[in-house]
Amino acid sequence: MALLRGAARLRLRLCGRGLNRPRPPVGARPLSDKVLPQPQTSSGPDPAGDHLLYTPEHFALKESLRKLIDQEINPHVDQWEADGQFPAHRIFKLLGNAGFLGVNKPVEYGGLGLDFSYSMAVSEELGHIRCGGIPMAIGVQTDMATPALARFGSEELKQQFLRPSIAGDVVACLGVSEVGAGSDVSSIATKAVKDGDEYVINGGKMWTTNGTQADWMCLLANTSDGPPHRNKSLICLPMNLPGVHVARRIDKLGMRSSDTAEVFFEDVRVPCKNVIGQEGLGFTYQMLQFQEERLWAAANTLAMMDNIIQETIQYTRQRKIFKQPVLYHQSVRFRLAELQTEVELLRSLVHRATALYIRGNDVTKLASMAKLKGGRLVREVSDSCLQYWGGMGFTSDVLVSRFYRDGRLMSIGGGADEVMLEIISKYMDTLPRK
Numbered sequence: 001m002a003l004l005r006g007a008a009r010l011r012l013r014l015c016g017r018g019l020n021r022p023r024p025p026v027g028a029r030p031l032s033d034k035v036l037p038q039p040q041t042s043s044g045p046d047p048a049g050d051h052l053l054y055t056p057e058h059f060a061l062k063e064s065l066r067k068l069i070d071q072e073i074n075p076h077v078d079q080w081e082a083d084g085q086f087p088a089h090r091i092f093k094l095l096g097n098a099g100f101l102g103v104n105k106p107v108e109y110g111g112l113g114l115d116f117s118y119s120m121a122v123s124e125e126l127g128h129i130r131c132g133g134i135p136m137a138i139g140v141q142t143d144m145a146t147p148a149l150a151r152f153g154s155e156e157l158k159q160q161f162l163r164p165s166i167a168g169d170v171v172a173c174l175g176v177s178e179v180g181a182g183s184d185v186s187s188i189a190t191k192a193v194k195d196g197d198e199y200v201i202n203g204g205k206m207w208t209t210n211g212t213q214a215d216w217m218c219l220l221a222n223t224s225d226g227p228p229h230r231n232k233s234l235i236c237l238p239m240n241l242p243g244v245h246v247a248r249r250i251d252k253l254g255m256r257s258s259d260t261a262e263v264f265f266e267d268v269r270v271p272c273k274n275v276i277g278q279e280g281l282g283f284t285y286q287m288l289q290f291q292e293e294r295l296w297a298a299a300n301t302l303a304m305m306d307n308i309i310q311e312t313i314q315y316t317r318q319r320k321i322f323k324q325p326v327l328y329h330q331s332v333r334f335r336l337a338e339l340q341t342e343v344e345l346l347r348s349l350v351h352r353a354t355a356l357y358i359r360g361n362d363v364t365k366l367a368s369m370a371k372l373k374g375g376r377l378v379r380e381v382s383d384s385c386l387q388y389w390g391g392m393g394f395t396s397d398v399l400v401s402r403f404y405r406d407g408r409l410m411s412i413g414g415g416a417d418e419v420m421l422e423i424i425s426k427y428m429d430t431l432p433r434k
C-alpha cells in the first residue's frame with residue numbers, strides 16, 4: 001500500500017514539472033556527436049510488464065529523469081567539465097523540485113517515501129549523464145551524506161538539514177576520508193571535543209566531493225578516546241561556521257565537473273545537538289549505509305557502459321579499414337559482444353541484490369561483489385572500446401575517453417577493490433585464522 005501511495009505521489013510530482021516538454025533540437029550533445037549520430041541503447045528500457053525488479057512506476061521515474069538530463073544537464077556538460085565544476089545549487093534545485101533527491105526519503109521531509117529500488121532506478125538513469133562527475137555529486141547528496149540523518153537524526157536536525165537537502169535548496173557533502181585515513185576509516189584523526197553544550201572541532205577532511213559548494217557536511221569525527229569503532233560520531237556541520245576552511249579544489253585525472261575539496265577545521269564550534277543519533281555510533285551508522293552506497297555505485301555504471309559500447313558500435317560501423325568497417329573484423333565485434341554480456345551479468349547481480357535487499361535481507365556480500373565488478377568492468381569496457389576508436393579515442397572529443405578517465409575512480413573511491421575483496425573473503429570464511 002505504502003508503495004502504491006508513493007508511486008501515485010511520484011506520478012503527481014513528475015507530471016506537474018514540465019518535464020514532458022519535447023526534446024530540444026539535436027546538437028545538445030556536442031561530445032562525440034561531432035563524429036557520429038545518436039546511439040541506440042542496446043538494452044534499452046525493458047518492457048515494463050516483464051521486468052523482474054522495475055514496475056511501470058520505476059519506468060515513469062526513469063523517463064522523467066531522462067528528460068531532465070537531456071534538457072538541463074547534458075547540453076552543458078562539456079562546459080562544466082572544462083570549468084572544473086558544475087553549478088550544484090542550480091542543478092540540485094531542478095532535481096529537488098522534481099522529487100529526485102529524496103525518492104526513498106520520508107514524505108514528512110519532502111521525500112517520495114518509496115523503497116530503495118526507486119533510488120536504484122534513479123542511479124541507473126543518472127548513468128546517461130555524459131560524464132561521471134555529476135552523477136557522483138548527486139549520489140553524495142542522496143545516498144551518502146543524508147541516509148544516516150534520515151534514519152537516526154533528531155526531528156530538529158531533519159528539519160534543518162534533511163528537508164532542504166531533499167528540496168535541493170542546499171548542497172551536502174560527506175566528510176569521512178582524511179589525508180591519513182581513507183580505506184581504514186577507523187583511523188581518522190579529526191576530533192570533536194565537548195565544551196559545555198558545544199563540540200570544538202579540529203582536524204581536516206580530504207577528497208570531499210561537493211566540498212567547495214556545500215552548505216553542510218555530514219562529518220565523521222572522534223568524539224571520545226574509546227575504541228575506534230565506538231568513539232566516532234556523525235555531526236551535521238554547517239560549512240559557513242567560523243574555522244571551516246576550504247583549503248583547495250583538488251585537480252583530478254577525471255570526474256572533472258565534480259569539485260573535490262580539502263577542508264580544514266580550526267576550533268570550529270558546533271552545538272552537541274548536531275550529532276546524528278547516538279554519540280559514539282557514527283562508525284556503525286556509516287557502515288550500515290554501505291550496502292546501499294555500493295549497490296548505488298554499481299548501478300550507476302550500467303548505462304554508462306551501455307552507451308560506450310553502443311557509441312563504439314556506431315563509430316566502428318562507419319569507420320573503414322582495409323576496405324571494410326572496423327566492426328566487421330571478428331575480433332572487434334566478438335569483444336564487444338563479450339563486454340555487453342558482462343554488463344548484462346552485472347545488471348542481473350545488481351537487480352537480484354536490490355530485490356533481496358528491499359525484502360529485508362543482508363546483501364553485504366552481493367553489494368560488495370557488485371561494486372568490485374562494476375569498478376573492474378568499467379575499466380575493461382572503456383579501455384577496450386577506446387582501442388577501437390584509434391586516434392580519435394585518444395582525443396578529448398569523444399565520450400569514451402572521458403569515461404576512460406572518470407571510470408577509473410570506481411575501483412578506488414567509496415571502498416577500493418581490495419576492501420571489497422576483504423569483505424567478500426570474510427563472507428567466504430577465507431580470512432587467515434588467528
Ligand SMILES: Cc1cc2nc3c(=O)[nH]c(=O)nc-3n(C[C@H](O)[C@H](O)[C@H](O)COP(=O)(O)OP(=O)(O)OC[C@H]3O[C@@H](n4cnc5c(N)ncnc54)[C@H](O)[C@@H]3O)c2cc1C
Binds near residue numbers: 175418
Ligand atoms: C574524486 C574523489 C572523490 C571522493 N569523494 C569523497 C567524499 O565525498 N567523501 C569522502 O569521505 N571520501 C571521498 N573520497 C575518498 C575515497 O573514498 C578514498 O580515496 C578511498 O576510500 C581510498 O582511500 P585513500 O585514497 O586514502 O587510499 P588508501 O587508503 O591509502 O589506499 C591505497 C590503496 O591501498 C590498497 N588497499 C586498500 N585496502 C587494502 C587491503 N585491505 N589489502 C590490500 N590493498 C589494499 C588499494 O588499492 C587502495 O587504493 C573521494 C576520493 C576521490 C578520489
